[in-house]
Amino acid sequence: MTDTPETESPEAEDHPRRKREKTLFEAPPIAEQERMVEAILFASAEPVTLREMEERMPHGSDPAEALAYLRKRYEGRGVRVVKVGDAWAIRTAPDLAFLMQKETVETRKLSRAAIETLAIIAYHQPATRAEIEEIRGVAVSRGTIDQLLEMEWIRFGRRRMTPGRPVTFVVTQTFLDHFSLESARDLPGLKELRAAGLLDSRAMPGSEGPGDEEDEADPDGQSEMFED
């Protein structure tokens, strides 16, 4: 604790990770780094990436290793260290939710259209508005998308490289955090849906409508979905 440097050393930027034994400044002991990760995660209401931790910790620190120790330490406790996309956060254990009535935030009741749109984006991402409409068989109102954007559960993804270059939607870290998901891969039933071919893009026979864009979309979609 005593040898914790108060500020980053000037060379912090170009320091190669995981080679701290070679640096001029000794990194703090791993137990000390664990304390630091603990303090950082406790302090933040939002998930924190390893990169952000590293930037804030003394030169030569290895937040990934420290984090591994910390996760172990909090196993079975009242709060847990959870992974959210490529970031980390401390959240209360779900079995203690009954204690938290006071803290419960009244979430805006989402319409059925909004919930379905959200699910379609999550499972099919990146998804265009046309694809969402194709799946639901009904026009998606502007308000529905706006609401999800406003809640920061979805965001714009890359434009689809098809005629018209339509915008796509993907789910956000806030979404993952909200539903205790480590990544979009952990969506419930994702594997089964894929195995059943229900996430395939299948055009209406004889139509050249949304099928075209979806064909190209798939590899792109996968990469974005699994970008973490």
Add this chain to the structure above:
Amino acid sequence: MTDTPETESPEAEDHPRRKREKTLFEAPPIAEQERMVEAILFASAEPVTLREMEERMPHGSDPAEALAYLRKRYEGRGVRVVKVGDAWAIRTAPDLAFLMQKETVETRKLSRAAIETLAIIAYHQPATRAEIEEIRGVAVSRGTIDQLLEMEWIRFGRRRMTPGRPVTFVVTQTFLDHFSLESARDLPGLKELRAAGLLDSRAMPGSEGPGDEEDEADPDGQSEMFED
């Protein structure tokens, strides 16, 4: 964890404290209570009193004892359980406070526009924006003035007693300190600059020394300089 009651028992209200061995419903094990206190303290937006904890925890719980265990557990960790008034909260360990503040200090050379503006103010103070523009021959951006004000190298002087009552700028003590000057009058005049080899072009009419007089004397459009 397994025997955590999902809701409070109905008699929770009129249960006398610390007599849990006599109650009908067994209180959760103390380790479980410790988890609960941990989660409550973590999630609460404000410090929590023992009484509030007790109200929220299952019937027969002893938050004081659970808290004692929790405090012990957090000893020497990155966060601590601290008493705030008669309530309790989790706070970052004081020695790690530096992690909560990310300071990046960058030293940059003042832009050419800024240094020229500063020089004009220093040599001609009090100077209006119109005068600065006149001398520099280009418009002075709001940002440049703001930057110099923010650095506390210049400040507002008295308004010029001319139509429009334009504000004037003068240099500050901070400016003088930075440049190790006793007063702005100590700035070398053009003659000295030339003598020092900083100026190699021919003498300008009336450019003998710093100060307002020089401007009035300068026939080259200087009379218009003070038109405002």
Add this chain to the structure above:
Amino acid sequence: MAETEINLFDSQSVAERLQAEALIVDVDGFEGPLDLLLTLSRTQKVDLRKISVLQLAEQYLAFVDKAKALRIELAADYLVMAAWLAFLKSRLLLPPDPEAEGPSAEDLAAHLAFQLERLEAMRQSAAQLMARDQLGRDTFARGIGEEVERVRKVTYTASLLDLMQAYARIRTRDEFRPYAFDRTNVFTMEQALDRMRGLIGFAGDWTDIVSYLPEGWGGDPRRRRSATAATFAASLELAKQGQIEIRQSETFAPISIRRKP
């Protein structure tokens, strides 16, 4: 077909009847024709993949008929779907035409079944998603956030030499500066306006605006240009205010003004 209709509208349980009425009264309660089809398909109580599209089409068309009979306005989407289903139904009932191009009726039916199954799957996934632990309901973030204070401190420096050099640069630039906005050769519209306001009272007759140019501005072309432009602009302004009249006999002819009589 008659059987299906009976099945849907006559021999129903109370709950089903209420549901069917809800359909009819409030088409908008359905999230589109696919949603309605999905609801109808549930009455078949079979695997969506084995659904009888023909039967489904009949139920849908019956629904649309019934709704029309009740003079309920149906959204265009529903009618398009009805037309498509009627087409599909005819294709399914008739022996395949070897001449016909395009997808077979079976392909179309299979696709519809796929769409329904996919929508159903998304519904279930949405429900599973919403049943997960939710932040703010089941799990909680730190209540007392201790946000990181971002202190980005930029210090700017300059030496006395920088300062003096800058000043020297400015003061010696006049001889060779590439461009500087030189007000000595600019006659502003405000100046022209002031000048003309004073003179216009005397201009009872048409006078070339050139004669309004200020003294000393007629020689140097730069000064003349600026003064002419300013004077012209000022004339327009005065004309707009109704103080003077302007005339020009032809393009590029002299412009004359006079006080408005």
